[in-house]
Amino acid sequence: DGGITQSPKYLFRKEGQNVTLSCEQNLNHDAMYWYRQDPGQGLRLIYYSQIVNDFQKGDIAEGYSVSREKKESFPLTVTSAQKNPTAFYLCASTNRFQGNTEAFFGQGTRLTVV
Amino acid sequence: GIQVEQSPPDLILQEGANSTLRCNFSDSVNNLQWFHQNPWGQLINLFYIPSGTKQNGRLSATTVATERYSLLYISSSQTTDSGVYFCAVDTGTASKLTFGTGTRLQVTL
Numbered sequence: 450d451g452g453i454t455q456s457p458k459y460l461f462r463k464e465g466q467n468v469t470l471s472c473e474q475n476l477n478h479d480a481m482y483w484y485r486q487d488p489g490q491g492l493r494l495i496y497y498s499q500i501v502n503d504f505q506k507g508d509i510a511e512g513y514s515v516s517r518e519k520k521e522s523f524p525l526t527v528t529s530a531q532k533n534p535t536a537f538y539l540c541a542s543t544n545r546f547q548g549n550t551e552a553f554f555g556q557g558t559r560l561t562v563v
Numbered sequence: 564g565i566q567v568e569q570s571p572p573d574l575i576l577q578e579g580a581n582s583t584l585r586c587n588f589s590d591s592v593n594n595l596q597w598f599h600q601n602p603w604g605q606l607i608n609l610f611y612i613p614s615g616t617k618q619n620g621r622l623s624a625t626t627v628a629t630e631r632y633s634l635l636y637i638s639s640s641q642t643t644d645s646g647v648y649f650c651a652v653d654t655g656t657a658s659k660l661t662f663g664t665g666t667r668l669q670v671t672l
């Protein structure tokens with residue numbers, strides 16, 4: 450089955466730690482995205498990548514970092530500089546270079562700072 | 564940036580009732596999607612609808628791009644329809660989505 454896999458589903462982080470969230474897709478999509486969702490809110494864009502070895506900041510990139518070394522993978526690191534990291538993180542992908550830009554999402558990772 | 568407003572923010576229906584959810588956006592968009600977020604947080608694609616009307620079972624959607632709004636119709640609602648419905652628009656720059664704040668739907672027996 451084609452899809453987007455995020456891991457882990459739940460993640461607990463201590464103050465001052467960096468943690469990395471995994472996102473893998475086997476849809477052969479070119480573009481990948483990370484969004485953050487806070488309770489009762491819509492999603493906000495953290496980072497996106499349109500092609501391997503290239504990525505751009507979204508609206509709330511401070512305290513986060515990403516890499517895109519493979520087309521299938523777009524990991525997100527939440528650094529200790531992120532002041533309020535507790536949130537639900539969703540990864541998405543689109544096949545934007547073939548006309549249809551419909552976005553598909555993974556199941557998300559819930560990050561809690563303890 | 565573009566603003567996306569959804570209404571109503573909350574909706575409670577009895578099973579079997581119909582409803583209309585609205586999404587207004589402040590600027591031209593390349594594409595628009597409707598999602599259903601289930602209680603476990605997963606975003607389920609409902610419609611990819613930059614313009615026109617589409618139907619999928621009990622759900623249908625209409626986007627009038629020239630007037631900058633989209634409507635999601637739910638007919639004969641079921642308890643499994645409960646959750647949050649999001650509208651998201653793509654303004655064409657790298658297909659980044661801007662989300663509304665959602666409509667929280669509760670369907671009761």
